[in-house]
Amino acid sequence: MKAIVVLSGGLDSTTVLYHAVKKYDEVEAISFDYGQKHRKELLCAMWHCDHLKIKHKTIKLDFSCFKSSLLSGGDDIPEGHYASDNMKSTVVPFRNGIMLAYAVGYAENVGADSVLIGSHSGDHTIYPDCTKEFTDHMGLASQFGTYNEVTIVSPFNDKMKWDLVKIGNDLGIDYSMTWSCYKGGDKPCGKCGTCVERIEAFEKNNLIDPIEYEKEVKE
């Protein structure tokens, strides 16, 4: 069994990568350079692939026709807790659809039978392309649309981010080498929705997030 992991370099997809390495005979990773402000996440993706000796492909996507605060040139990233009203501007239209479609094509091309993605229950409220319904139908489109019936697997779809931290901690993942902050500054801001959610996920496990946040420096 060979799997392709859609790897951003953030906490969720990195956890999927280590999970996949335990579960599949062979694993490759695919990342996307789509003009995200937090492009430095790709360095973390590379680091883990080097660390695990995994083949890693980064694809450049032209998202210049999309409007999102997540993209370079877009509005400022909102601060505060993850919720529909303040984080919706970070939605990139059908981003997971596009990335999964590419990963499915890549999987068929290299003879892999599965594509893994790191969606979790916490994402669902604001990102429609993280829901189980989306992923299930995308998976069926993939099975019908490829010769080798590539399956899309979303192993943590019914889990919350704090569950992933627990799983990843047990797998020995060095989370200091993951990047979540959407702002893409020198250090993670600690204030945007994804930073707040990440910090809480470690706290729920009585763990300290090993990454150094900008706000701590200012205090």
Next chain:
Amino acid sequence: MKAIVVLSGGLDSTTVLYHAVKKYDEVEAISFDYGQKHRKELLCAMWHCDHLKIKHKTIKLDFSCFKSSLLSGGDDIPEGHYASDNMKSTVVPFRNGIMLAYAVGYAENVGADSVLIGSHSGDHTIYPDCTKEFTDHMGLASQFGTYNEVTIVSPFNDKMKWDLVKIGNDLGIDYSMTWSCYKGGDKPCGKCGTCVERIEAFEKNNLIDPIEYEKEVKE
């Protein structure tokens, strides 16, 4: 109702474009420059959009990681009739999945509610990402994965290419400004599966394909 048409510049998608202009209040077109040998099809796509005064966006896709005879640098395009054994090398893995996903994102971004694609029954035998099952599930993934529940419409999914020629002829389409040949030479070769299928589609309608083929010059 606003629609985005996935437009290659070939016979099928051009027919969909003119069909859409009659059916929807507003239409835009999206094309993809993915390293296809027959990249000149994009000039035809542009021509029809100019002719119809339609907004047209061409997106560059990096397909360098895919192996297909359809792509620049790939093996020679096979000749003969469209059939699994000789045309399978022209498959680009999950190409329609990737293009549709992009078009869905584009539709959500510009507030369109539908994406139209020109798959037809003749494609199904060798292209799994042209089947009704694929398109139906991709459409559900799109509906669940976007805020405005973008629908994928494949209006000619149960028709054959000769039906499209009949429809397009009635719509007054200038098919001399469409490009189908996969080889991308100065003139269409008249020998590859897509040329053979196209010539037959006109013949079935007692029409003459208005494009000049290479083989006719050699005779």
